[in-house]
Amino acid sequence: MKPEISIVKLGGTAIDNKEALDNFLCAFAAIPGYKILVHGGGKIASNIGTRLGVEARYVNGRRITDASTLVLVTMVYAGLLNKSIVAHLQKARCNAIGLSGADGNSIQTSKRESAETDFGFVGDMKAGSVNVNLIQSLLSAGLTPVFNAITHDGSGQLLNTNADTIAAALAKSLSELFSVKLIYAFDQPGVMTNLEDPSSLIHTLNEKTFLQLKSENTIHSGMLPKLESCFDSLKNGVDQIVLCHTSAIESINSSASQHTTIILN
Amino acid sequence: MKPEISIVKLGGTAIDNKEALDNFLCAFAAIPGYKILVHGGGKIASNIGTRLGVEARYVNGRRITDASTLVLVTMVYAGLLNKSIVAHLQKARCNAIGLSGADGNSIQTSKRESAETDFGFVGDMKAGSVNVNLIQSLLSAGLTPVFNAITHDGSGQLLNTNADTIAAALAKSLSELFSVKLIYAFDQPGVMTNLEDPSSLIHTLNEKTFLQLKSENTIHSGMLPKLESCFDSLKNGVDQIVLCHTSAIESINSSASQHTTIILN
Numbered sequence: 001m002k003p004e005i006s007i008v009k010l011g012g013t014a015i016d017n018k019e020a021l022d023n024f025l026c027a028f029a030a031i032p033g034y035k036i037l038v039h040g041g042g043k044i045a046s047n048i049g050t051r052l053g054v055e056a057r058y059v060n061g062r063r064i065t066d067a068s069t070l071v072l073v074t075m076v077y078a079g080l081l082n083k084s085i086v087a088h089l090q091k092a093r094c095n096a097i098g099l100s101g102a103d104g105n106s107i108q109t110s111k112r113e114s115a116e117t118d119f120g121f122v123g124d125m126k127a128g129s130v131n132v133n134l135i136q137s138l139l140s141a142g143l144t145p146v147f148n149a150i151t152h153d154g155s156g157q158l159l160n161t162n163a164d165t166i167a168a169a170l171a172k173s174l175s176e177l178f179s180v181k182l183i184y185a186f187d188q189p190g191v192m193t194n195l196e197d198p199s200s201l202i203h204t205l206n207e208k209t210f211l212q213l214k215s216e217n218t219i220h221s222g223m224l225p226k227l228e229s230c231f232d233s234l235k236n237g238v239d240q241i242v243l244c245h246t247s248a249i250e251s252i253n254s255s256a257s258q259h260t261t262i263i264l265n
Numbered sequence: 266m267k268p269e270i271s272i273v274k275l276g277g278t279a280i281d282n283k284e285a286l287d288n289f290l291c292a293f294a295a296i297p298g299y300k301i302l303v304h305g306g307g308k309i310a311s312n313i314g315t316r317l318g319v320e321a322r323y324v325n326g327r328r329i330t331d332a333s334t335l336v337l338v339t340m341v342y343a344g345l346l347n348k349s350i351v352a353h354l355q356k357a358r359c360n361a362i363g364l365s366g367a368d369g370n371s372i373q374t375s376k377r378e379s380a381e382t383d384f385g386f387v388g389d390m391k392a393g394s395v396n397v398n399l400i401q402s403l404l405s406a407g408l409t410p411v412f413n414a415i416t417h418d419g420s421g422q423l424l425n426t427n428a429d430t431i432a433a434a435l436a437k438s439l440s441e442l443f444s445v446k447l448i449y450a451f452d453q454p455g456v457m458t459n460l461e462d463p464s465s466l467i468h469t470l471n472e473k474t475f476l477q478l479k480s481e482n483t484i485h486s487g488m489l490p491k492l493e494s495c496f497d498s499l500k501n502g503v504d505q506i507v508l509c510h511t512s513a514i515e516s517i518n519s520s521a522s523q524h525t526t527i528i529l530n
Contacts, residue, residue: 048317051317052313052316052317053316074348075313075341076344078347079342082343083343083344083367087417088421090421096367098365098368102352103351103361104408105355105360141403150348152355154355156355
């Protein structure tokens with residue numbers, strides 16, 4: 001039987017709120033067994049960017065990572081946020097180790113090439129991006145990897161990668177060796193048909209219902225990539241996927257918990 | 266017989282010069298066997314600090330790490346510089362892993378307490394600061410640790426620590442398990458009695474000569490803490506200590522090399 005591992009993606013506004021972040025990290029530290037945390041940025045990156053004169057740039061509605069933005073996100077994601085999170089987890093007696101994809105060559109990506117849009121220093125996952133051997137050896141040494149969204153191309157270039165995509169790729173790759181539970185923690189209690197109505201939370205969502213709700217435009221468009229990725233992950237070895245509020249990760253195994261479980265059928 | 270390890274402290278201006286840094290990192294990557302790199306900051310931290318409105322503060326001539334400065338150095342040292350160095354070492358086929366002291370609880374320090382001066386978020390090394398077991402397990406996994414100057418207190422607080430001090434503490438602690446060669450790479454070819462005269466380079470410096478030169482004020486005062494630390498390291502298990510220019514680390518084993526070897530007698 002494969003050992004279990006929990007891979008938690010920290011999203012939403014908790015990363016910008018000291019109390020919410022502390023509570024989340026304490027709950028994460030209390031998860032038994034092997035675990036990995038993946039985090040993105042937050043408003044602090046935009047705030048520091050504004051102070052540095054680095055403004056968010058969009059082309060055709062898509063965010064561009066130009067050279068100044070790469071410097072900014074490397075400082076904020078891989079430096080300030082990653083090390084603050086690791087220090088807080090150490091306080092909670094979780095032996096965390098912060099990693100960018102360059103560290104130990106843990107995640108090697110390819111710079112996105114697009115004929116239409118120059119996305120700049122954006123790294124896309126590819127087959128074999130995740131260094132499973134490295135991660136396994138860190139886990140075996142009692143360490144809890146904490147990934148930020150900075151990766152590298154193996155040729156000296158740092159790249160900015162979507163943190164949801166990193167979490168999904170880790171989950172799929174590690175499913176060779178582990179029974180993987182993937183948890184997306186964010187600002188909603190799960191998938192809802194009406195964001196204004198807590199009772200509209202979908203407790204269990206299978207692919208058939210998802211496709212139906214998608215065709216009816218009942219699910220917020222911002223959720224679609226995450227959910228499509230979830231079904232792909234389930235088809236590629238991931239055992240369990242849960243979407244929940246960042247304040248709810250400690251209770252997702254209780255029957256009273258408010259969250260969405262994603263299943264295939 | 267203990268295995269050998271080279272611990273290299275990168276100082277001086279090379280970290281701010283792309284070509285000099287590339288050359289240094291290629292030479293570092295080529296060092297055979299176990300190795301560790303320790304780096305400090307550079308002018309880029311001051312430049313970004315100026316753009317963020319974080320100015321260097323001094324009290325009684327000593328640099329203060331206030332909360333804004335800690336945010337700045339965590340971003341620049343642990344984020345931008347550390348990850349750029351790691352990505353470049355990966356390019357040079359050196360399996361580097363960037364570490365702050367919080368990562369894997371690798372270096373735990375104590376916030377400096379002083380009745381006279383509030384140094385702010387400065388961490389001092391203490392007995393047992395260096396997590397030798399962690400570093401050994403990373404080295405055994407084929408990884409090359411790259412330490413920045415950010416440490417933590419184990420209670421959630423990041424701290425700023427002198428990179429020379431980190432290098433010396435690593436060297437002394439690892440001497441239990443390794444035959445340690447400690448190399449300080451900086452902007453001079455070694456210890457000189459006249460900084461304007463390359464021929465004044467001292468090729469071998471023992472403690473007796475050092476004390477004599479110190480009493481004659483022949484050695485630049487900025488070098489004294491580094492040299493005093495060197496003799497302390499040699500008395501505490503470190504096998505070899507070399508001071509050299511950052512451009513010279515690849516040739517320190519050749520007879521024509523320009524560097525200073527520190528010896529006890």
